[in-house]
Amino acid sequence: MENGEVYRATTEAHPGPGRGPRSGLAAYFTLSRLTGFRRLKVLELVLSLLAFICEEIVSQCTLCGGLYFFEFVSCSAFLLSLLILIVYCTPVYDRVDPTKVKSSDFFITLGTGVVFFVASIIFALTHDNTIAEIAAIVFGVLASLAYMLDFSCMLREKYKEPRPMKGEAAVRRECLTEPLNA
Numbered sequence: 001m002e003n004g005e006v007y008r009a010t011t012e013a014h015p016g017p018g019r020g021p022r023s024g025l026a027a028y029f030t031l032s033r034l035t036g037f038r039r040l041k042v043l044e045l046v047l048s049l050l051a052f053i054c055e056e057i058v059s060q061c062t063l064c065g066g067l068y069f070f071e072f073v074s075c076s077a078f079l080l081s082l083l084i085l086i087v088y089c090t091p092v093y094d095r096v097d098p099t100k101v102k103s104s105d106f107f108i109t110l111g112t113g114v115v116f117f118v119a120s121i122i123f124a125l126t127h128d129n130t131i132a133e134i135a136a137i138v139f140g141v142l143a144s145l146a147y148m149l150d151f152s153c154m155l156r157e158k159y160k161e162p163r164p165m166k167g168e169a170a171v172r173r174e175c176l177t178e179p180l181n182a
Contacts (some may be wrong), residue, residue: 113147
């Protein structure tokens with residue numbers, strides 16, 4: 001058999017216009033909005049996932065309350081980070097108000113970072129000294145630090161934005177309500 005006869009029925013010589021290197025779901029996913037400090041979102045996602053995986057490896061615990069709280073927080077942090085990344089990296093960002101996305105990201109990052117740090121401390125106080133628990137605590141603390149660094153970058157960016165002065169908003173309202181020839 002010739003080489004061409006074997007594969008002729010299953011392969012296309014020239015794929016159609018809808019197929020290529022960026023087709024399917026990959027065509028909707030872009031990292032172009034992850035500039036500067038927003039790249040920390042990927043680090044937060046990875047660290048919270050590693051903390052969750054290491055915590056799931058733990059097979060026995062003496063004081064399980066800290067472990068269960070850490071499990072809930074690390075899983076929630078991973079899912080919230082994934083949600084924010086999906087919003088930033090897909091066309092969903094173009095369909096929602098960017099100020100609302102940034103505001104939500106601001107408060108989610110702050111809350112997740114603080115609660116993740118508290119959960120890591122509680123888990124550190126109640127763990128049984130296994131390698132998986134120590135790794136989960138380390139990844140949890142690193143993730144909470146990444147969240148707090150991201151929050152501080154967002155806070156700095158927020159204060160750099162120009163804000164209208166108190167009287168400026170009233171003058172704008174008057175200009176919009178008064179006729180031009182008055």
